[in-house]
Amino acid sequence: MSKNKTYNMEIEKNIYNFWEKNGFFKYNKNINQNNFCIAIPPPNITGSLHMGHAFQQTIMDIIIRYQRMQGKNTLWQTGTDHAGIATQIIIENKILSEEGKIRKDYNKKDYINKIWKWKKESNKIISQQMRRLGNSVNWKRERFTMDEKFSKSVKEAFIRLYKDNLIYRGKRLVNWDTELHTAISDLEVKNRKKKVHIWYIKYQLANDEKTLDGKNYLIIATTRPETILGDTAVAVNPEDLRYKNLIGKKIISPIINRYIPIIGDKYADIHKNTGCVKITPAHDFNDYKIGKQHQLIMINIMDLNGNILNKLEFFDSNGKLLNIHNCEIPKKYHGINRFIARKLIVSELEKIGALIKVKLYETNIPYNERNGIIIEPMLTNQWYIRAKFLAKNAIKAVEDGRINFIPQQYKNMYYSWMNNIQDWCISRQLWWGHRIPAWYDKNGNIYVNYNEDKIRIENNFDTNFVLNQDKDVLDTWFSSGLWTFSTLGWPKKTNALKMFHPTDILVSGFDIIFFWIARMIMLTMYFIKDKKNKPQIPFKTVYITGLIRDEEGQKMSKSKGNVIDPLDIINGISLEDLLKKRTTNMLQPQLSKKILKNTKKEFPEGIKAYGADALRFTLTALASTGRDIIFDMKRLLGYRNFCNKLWNASRFVLINTKNQDCGQNGGKINFSLSDYWILTKLNNTIKNYSEALDKNRYDIAANIIYDFTWNDFCDWYITISKILINKNDKVQIRSIRYTLIEVLEKILRLAHPIIPFITENIWQNIKSIKNIHDLTIMLQPFPKFDESKINKIAFEKIEWIKKLIIAIRNIRTEINIEPNKLLHIFFKSESKNIITLVKKNQIIIKSIALLKEITFLSKNETPPVSITKLINNAELNFPIENTINIKNELHRLDKILLKLQKEKKIIEMKLANEKFISHAPLNLIEKEKNRLIENIKTKTKIETQKITILSFYLKNKKNN
Structure with missing residues (x-):
């Protein structure tokens, strides 16, 4: 070990190289039992890891190291995700800033090559970060969601689902990013509250119809007047007396002058705005649902850039294109951006007298959280999975306890989404991703297989039969949904899949329960079966971490x-x-x-x-x-x-144990009281620490090992050891050396899962003293609780001595005695055992508490005028003369008396309360009575002490 008093962090890199070079992270391929596996949530190749990754990966590394030290055959499966949309955004920003180009300036092959180059750079950064964090992952098994083997498993999954009629293609409304030109998931849309304008617009009733109050129009409030071009109905609430007579009649949509029906639907809120709602099924998700229910025509008014079309596109409620010719849009709107079109339409409404009023309105605006673009609901052809069918087994697995959530509350979040799950849109209009293995003939018939050759062979198509592959790629979450089993070799029945699936625990954030966790459960349980051909779960436990936030939340x-x-x-x-x-x-x-x-x-x-x-x-x-x-x-x-505290404690242990007789080679050890105490403390720590790790309470485990190492071992035991070593008692020194090395070595093994680098470094320096010949601490057995090492009597005695020393320290602080001033105290106790204990351990007490002398008083002896401190069957007396500031001490005692008086009053009121006496348990009533007795005794002692000090003060004043 270095002689430096500060732990040198530079050694961490060398230690990791030592672990990796020796293959300590690998599993034993010949063991088919007691296996333990964690699949890392694959980081996106969008640059580097952030604190959330570091947090979750630290938890995973603690788990895997803890399980490895318990003798299990462990695999921490690692890898990265291609992150379709996020990666493509980064590349597009990169080529724009560096080259002034956009995606269309590249052919697809060159563009994809750029992304592969980026992937290599990002992967290098991520793996460097993971190594520097100390992650004991199996690097030899590293996977990428677009590597050759993974691509094969993605195709296999798609083909099976398609053949089982669980994947279909259809024209439906999706969240559309007009800049990226792709659909995005509902889960990737973030709603931001914003104040926007809401326009109140006059819609003329057709055929001379009138409202009950005689008006020949309805007023419709909208925040998106440009969608007037796509109106196919106006909805009113069937219970709204103002308008119910108009249901089934016609109304004229302004600007376009289209006759559209008035429908009755409870979606129209009687108390919101005017109670009338325009329905635009092709550009609003709520309207889309109403359009399906009422079988309304859907009219698309925009192209994929978010610009107004030259001609409207009409579809039936199932998404089938209708051959309607009368679909011209006024020329002044052709090709105009949606937001510019909004201004032009508002101006036109005002011009024709259809705009009644405008006001500010707070509403949610949907954005793509990755690039800040406002989302446009758009009718497009997409691929979907019938998620409701897959969700059944996935819900059941959590309900019957095969999959457990920690904390339990996240089950409810999981259920609420799964029970209301909609079909999952799995296609994206990107260049980067798994291209959908589907081909079309000239008539639009779909053929699905691994490649075009297989389709031709399967269908007996010759080379003249034209086939075109679908240009879309699969949603990133589809491929990552196969992660736990595909990384283990599926669709092949590999030994790794047999050994490690289902995996044991998934560590992830609550923000991707829907994105990833639920979808992994659904897909795994569909594709993977156990020995009894029943659906297999992907993991047994889902440990949900909180979200790391900055200091401002x-x-x-x-x-x-x-x-x-x-x-x-x-x-x-x-x-x-x-x-x-x-x-x-x-x-x-x-x-x-x-x-x-x-x-x-x-x-x-x-x-x-x-x-x-x-x-x-x-x-x-x-x-x-x-x-x-x-x-x-x-x-x-x-x-x-x-x-640093652990480092310096270890230096002390090494100085006192290296090349010394530490009792490791046998022979009787004559343990001292403090030896028994620390060994008892150590075993209780092992028990509590292990229980915390077993219950996934890593914060509690961290506090346990911190408190034991810093307070019990360093501050108390090592301090006591230094005092006893100076006595130069060879027998006692031998027991101290044994205990020092025994406790330190176990601390290192306990702490290793949390702080692996420093524990490995120190352990390498002390293992020879313990006669250990293994190469690394990470393959050492995790310490186990040993009840035979519990010595309750010794433990209680040292704990009493600690209380005594702490009481002396507290008095020093309370009455402002200089920290280094040696005190003379007078000690009195009715217990012979206590007196014997203090006398036998005077050297420890005097050294730590900085006492010049301890005078033992008999029961009837009176100390000089003193401050008295009571501690468990004993009385400490601090002589006043030349020790304290009398005025400050009198002030301190007055504060104590005031506090005691308030406490006494509360207890007396409680005991005088008939309800408390008649309803409270007897032991609680007895406890309050004992508190009152102790209060009165303490108050009497303090008052006596005050009188004593006052007498001393007045006497001295008179003499002077």
């Missing part, structure tokens, strides 16, 4: 510029490099100025280096069951100090 995101790269905490980073990193490869480059400003404010001097272990310990301590986790940079320093 904000979600960490690149768009906010508050993302922290874990490597910047581990290695440190200058402000200049941090600014550059936060504004490179952004999804929304327009936010860079704001990000630069916020970063300079938050980290004016950059970020200091803390090392991987300090970061891991911080993240572990934060792993509560809460939904939001505030990452506080200040906590890092505390856990960095913990690593």
Whole structure:
């Protein structure tokens, strides 16, 4: 070990190389039992890992190291995700900023090659980050969701689902990104509350119809007047007395002057706006549902860029194109962007007298959270999975406990989505992704198989028969939904699949329960069967972590510029490099100025280096069951100090044990009281710590190991050891050496899953003292609770001595005695055992409590004028003369008496309360009575002490 008093973080890289080079992360291929597997949620190849990744991966590494040390055959399956939309956005921003080009300036092959080059760079960064974090993943089995084997499994899954009639193609309304030109998932749409204009527009009633109050028009309120071009009905509530007589009549949509029906539907809210709602099924999701129910025509008014068409497109309620010729749009709107068209239409409405009023209105506007584009509901042809069928088994697996959620509350979130699940749109109009294995002939017939050759062979098509492959790719979540079993070799029946599936635990965030977790369960249970041919689950436990937020409670995101790269905490980073990193490869480059400003404010001097272990310990301590986790940079320093504390404690142990007789080679050990105490403490810690890990309470485990190592081992036992070593008693020193090395070595094994680097480094230095010949601590057995090492009597005795010393320290603080001033105390107790205990351990008490002398008084002896402190059957007396500031002490005693008086009054009121006496349990009533007795006794003692001090003060004053 280094002689430095500060732990050197540079050794962490060498330690990881040592682990990886020796293959310690691999599993034993010949073991078919006691296997344990975690599949990493594959990070997107969109740059680098953020704190959320570091947090979850730290938890996973703790789990896998803990299970490995318990003798299990472990596999932590790693890999990355191609992240279709996110990656394509980054590449498009990159080529625009670096080359001034857009996607259309490239042919598809060259563009895809650019992404593969990016993937290589991103993968390198991510793997470097994971290594630096200490992740003990099996790198030899690393997978990518678009590698050759994975692509085969994706095609296999699509083909099987299609042949089983669980995948179909249809024209339906989707969330459309007019910039990326692709459908996106409902789950990727973020609604932002915004104040917008709402326009009140006059719609003329047809055929001289009138409302009950004699008007020949209805007023419709809308925030999207451009969609007037696609109106196919106006809805009123059938219970609305103002309009119910008009249901079934016609109304004229302005601008386009189309006759459309008035329908009755409870979707129209009597109390909202005018109670009349225009229905545009091809451009609004609620309207789409109403259109399906009422079998309304659907009219598409826009192209895929969000520009107004030259001719309207008419579809029936099932999405079939209708041959309607009268579908011209006024020329002034042709090819105009949707938002410009809105202004032109509002102007036209005003011109023709159809605009009644305009006001501000707060509503939700849907955005693609990745690029900030406002989403347009659009009728397009897409591929869908019949999710309701797949959801049945997936719901049942959670209901019957085969899959368990931690914390349990997330079951309800899972059920609420699964019970209302809609068909899943799995196609995306991108270049980057798994191309859909479907081909079309000239008549639009669909053929699905691995490739065109197989389709020709299967259908006996010659080379003249024209086939064109679908240009769409699959949703990223479709391929990642196969992750747990595809990474293990499916569709082949591999040994790895047999050994490690189902996996044991999935660590993930609540924000992707719908995106990924639910879909993994559905797809796995459809494709993978157990020995009895029953659906197999992908994992037994889902451990849901909270979301890492910054110190102000904000979600960490690149768009906010508050993302922290874990490597910047581990290695440190200058402000200049941090600014550059936060504004490179952004999804929304327009936010860079704001990000630069916020970063300079938050980290004016950059970020200091803390090392991987300090970061891991911080993240572990934060792993509560809460939904939001505030990452506080200040906590890092505390856990960095913990690593230094362990480092220096280990240096002390090595100095006193290396090349010494530590009792490791046999012979009787004459343990001291403090030896028994720390060994008892250690075993209780092993028990509580293991229980916390078993219950996935990593925050509790972190606090347990921190408290034992820092307080019990370093602050108490090592301090006592130093005192006893100085006595130079060879027998006692031998027991101390044995205990020091025994406790430290077990601390290292206990703490290893959380802080693997420092524990490995120290363990390599002490293993020879323990006669251990294994290569690494990570393959050592995890410590087990040993009841035979529990010595309750010794434990209680040292705990009593600790209380005594703490009481003396507290008195020093309370009455402002100089910290280093040696005190003379007078000790009195009615217990002979207590007196004997103190006398036998005087050297420890005097050294730690900084006492010059302890005078033992008999029962009838009176100490000099003193401050008295009562502690469990004993009385400590601190002589006043030359010790305290009398005025300050009298003030302190008055405060105590006031507190005791208030407490006494509360207890007396409680005991005088008839309801309390008649309803409270007898033991509680007895407890309150005992509290009152103790209160009176303490009050009497304090009053006596006050009188004594006053007498001393007055006497001295008189003499002077």
